Amino acid sequence: MKLNPAVPAFVDHLRRQLPPSCFREAAPHYLEEPRGRWSGQAGVVLAPATVEDVATAIRAAFTAGVGVVPYGGGTGLVGGQILPEGPAPVLLSLERMRAIRGVYPQENVMVAEAGTILSDIHDAAAAVDRLFPLSIAAKGSARIGGNLATNAGGVNVLRYGNARDLCLGLEAVLPNGEIWHGLKRLRKDNTGYDLKNLLIGSEGTLGVITAAALKLFPRPAGEGTALIVVPGPGAALDLLALARNHLGEGVSAFELMHRTGLDFLAETLPDLRQPFDAPPDWFVLIDVGLARGLDPAAALEDLFADAVQAGLVSDGMIAQSEAQRHQFWEVREQIPEANRRVGSISSHDISVPMGAIPEFIRRGGEVIARLGDFRVNCFGHLGDGNLHYNVFPPKGQSRDSYLDLREAIKRAVHDLVHRMGGSVSAEHGIGRLKVDDLERYGDPVKMSAMRAIKAALDPKRIMNPGAVLRQPAD
Incomplete structure (x- = not known):
C-alpha cells in the first residue's frame, strides 16, 4: 500500500486529538544522523508524554496511511531514525517519556519509560546500590527505547548480554494504535509467542516501545581495570580464556585495540593522555568486577603473571585508582570520536x-x-x-x-x-544503511518469515518505512 504524506489537513486532525505540548518544530537535530550520510524529513514532529498519546498518534497515522518514524536519542549509526525520501512522515520522539515508574531492588528490576536517557538509568540503579550494565559510548544521550529497539550491545555483553538479555517486559504501541500491556516484571512467562523479543531489535518497524521492565544486578564490591600488551589477536583470545579460567564471570569487559587507534587519538585528540610511552601494535583492556572479599588488583596481577609465563603478554599496567580506571576507559571510549574526526x-x-x-x-x-x-x-x-x-x-x-x-x-x-559465518551487523542494526546487505546475505527463509511478520503486524507498512525491510515500490 502506498503511503501518504503528513499534509496540513492530517496535522490539523492531530492537533484536534493531541495536547499542544505534543507538537515540536522540525529542528535540525531531528533530521540528522551522526555520520552525516542522509538528511531526514518530517511532515510533523510529535513528542507525546503518555502512552495514550502515542497510541492516538499512531492510530491516526494508521487510518490515514501516513508513515511513522520513531525517534529516541538520535544516536543510531545506520540511519534508522530518519526518513530521507518518500512521503513526509510523522517523526515520533520519545523525549518527554522519561519517567522511571518504579525501582524494585529486592527483585533487581527497574521500570523506565522509553525516553529515559541511559546514563539516568545508570544513576537510578546506583541510587539503590544496583547496576544496569548496558553501556555504550553515547550513554549520555541515547534513550533506552532506542537501545531496546536496536538491541544495543556495548562493552559489557561478555558478562551481561545485549539489551535483549536485560529486558523482562515491554509496554508498546502496535501499528494499528493498540497498546500492548506487556510490562511484566516476571523472569518466567511461557504464555505463547514472545512478542517482547520480536519488538526488541525490530528498529521501530513493528511498533513503538514506550516503557520497559529492566533487569538490575548487584554492584560488584570491587572493580579493576588493566591495559595489557599482547603479540596479536590470537594471543588476546588465549588471554581471554585464561582470564575466564581465573575469574569466571568476574570478567566484565575484554576490549581489543590496535595501534592505529592510538595514532588517531594522538592526531585528533592530542590532550588525551596516552597510556603507553611506546604504543604497542595490539593491546587489550580488561575490566573485572568481583564479589566482596576479593581484591581485583591482586586478581589481575595473578592473571598477568600467569599470562607472562604462558608467553601471552609482554607488558601491561593495572589501574591503581578509580581515576586511573577512568583514564584507561577514556582511551577505549574516545576511539570512535577519533575515527569520526579522521x-x-x-x-x-x-x-x-x-x-x-x-x-x-x-x-x-x-x-x-x-x-x-x-x-x-x-x-x-x-x-x-x-x-x-x-x-x-x-x-x-x-x-x-x-x-x-x-x-x-x-x-x-x-x-x-x-x-566466515559471521554477521554484517553485530550491534548497530540494519536501519537504512544495510537494507541491501540484509537482502544479499540474509537467509531466504528468514527473510520470508520477516516479511510475513511485517505484513501481519503492519499491513499498511507505516512503521519506520524503508528501515530493515525495503518498502515496496507500489
Missing part, C-alpha cells in the same frame, strides 16, 4: 565466531591491501566476537577522494565476513 571511507560493525577473529583480521588486511593503500582501525568487543573494522585514507588525505571506492570496500569486507 573520517572513514567505510565503517563495518561485524561479528565472526570468536575463534575465527585472528584469521579474519589477517585476511581482512589482505583484502583491503588489494584495493589500495589504506589505514585500518580494527578494535572492539573481543569477548563477544564483535569488531569495528573501519577503513581510512592514507594519513594526510581526505576520505572524499576515495568515496568512489566505498562500496567496493564494504562489499569486500562483508563478503569475507559472510564466508
Whole structure:
C-alpha cells in the first residue's frame, strides 16, 4: 500500500486529538544522523508524554496511511531514525517519556519509560546500590527505547548480554494504535509467542516501545581495570580464556585495540593522555568486577603473571585508582570520536565466531591491501566476537577522494565476513544503511518469515518505512 504524506489537513486532525505540548518544530537535530550520510524529513514532529498519546498518534497515522518514524536519542549509526525520501512522515520522539515508574531492588528490576536517557538509568540503579550494565559510548544521550529497539550491545555483553538479555517486559504501541500491556516484571512467562523479543531489535518497524521492565544486578564490591600488551589477536583470545579460567564471570569487559587507534587519538585528540610511552601494535583492556572479599588488583596481577609465563603478554599496567580506571576507559571510549574526526571511507560493525577473529583480521588486511593503500582501525568487543573494522585514507588525505571506492570496500569486507559465518551487523542494526546487505546475505527463509511478520503486524507498512525491510515500490 502506498503511503501518504503528513499534509496540513492530517496535522490539523492531530492537533484536534493531541495536547499542544505534543507538537515540536522540525529542528535540525531531528533530521540528522551522526555520520552525516542522509538528511531526514518530517511532515510533523510529535513528542507525546503518555502512552495514550502515542497510541492516538499512531492510530491516526494508521487510518490515514501516513508513515511513522520513531525517534529516541538520535544516536543510531545506520540511519534508522530518519526518513530521507518518500512521503513526509510523522517523526515520533520519545523525549518527554522519561519517567522511571518504579525501582524494585529486592527483585533487581527497574521500570523506565522509553525516553529515559541511559546514563539516568545508570544513576537510578546506583541510587539503590544496583547496576544496569548496558553501556555504550553515547550513554549520555541515547534513550533506552532506542537501545531496546536496536538491541544495543556495548562493552559489557561478555558478562551481561545485549539489551535483549536485560529486558523482562515491554509496554508498546502496535501499528494499528493498540497498546500492548506487556510490562511484566516476571523472569518466567511461557504464555505463547514472545512478542517482547520480536519488538526488541525490530528498529521501530513493528511498533513503538514506550516503557520497559529492566533487569538490575548487584554492584560488584570491587572493580579493576588493566591495559595489557599482547603479540596479536590470537594471543588476546588465549588471554581471554585464561582470564575466564581465573575469574569466571568476574570478567566484565575484554576490549581489543590496535595501534592505529592510538595514532588517531594522538592526531585528533592530542590532550588525551596516552597510556603507553611506546604504543604497542595490539593491546587489550580488561575490566573485572568481583564479589566482596576479593581484591581485583591482586586478581589481575595473578592473571598477568600467569599470562607472562604462558608467553601471552609482554607488558601491561593495572589501574591503581578509580581515576586511573577512568583514564584507561577514556582511551577505549574516545576511539570512535577519533575515527569520526579522521573520517572513514567505510565503517563495518561485524561479528565472526570468536575463534575465527585472528584469521579474519589477517585476511581482512589482505583484502583491503588489494584495493589500495589504506589505514585500518580494527578494535572492539573481543569477548563477544564483535569488531569495528573501519577503513581510512592514507594519513594526510581526505576520505572524499576515495568515496568512489566505498562500496567496493564494504562489499569486500562483508563478503569475507559472510564466508566466515559471521554477521554484517553485530550491534548497530540494519536501519537504512544495510537494507541491501540484509537482502544479499540474509537467509531466504528468514527473510520470508520477516516479511510475513511485517505484513501481519503492519499491513499498511507505516512503521519506520524503508528501515530493515525495503518498502515496496507500489
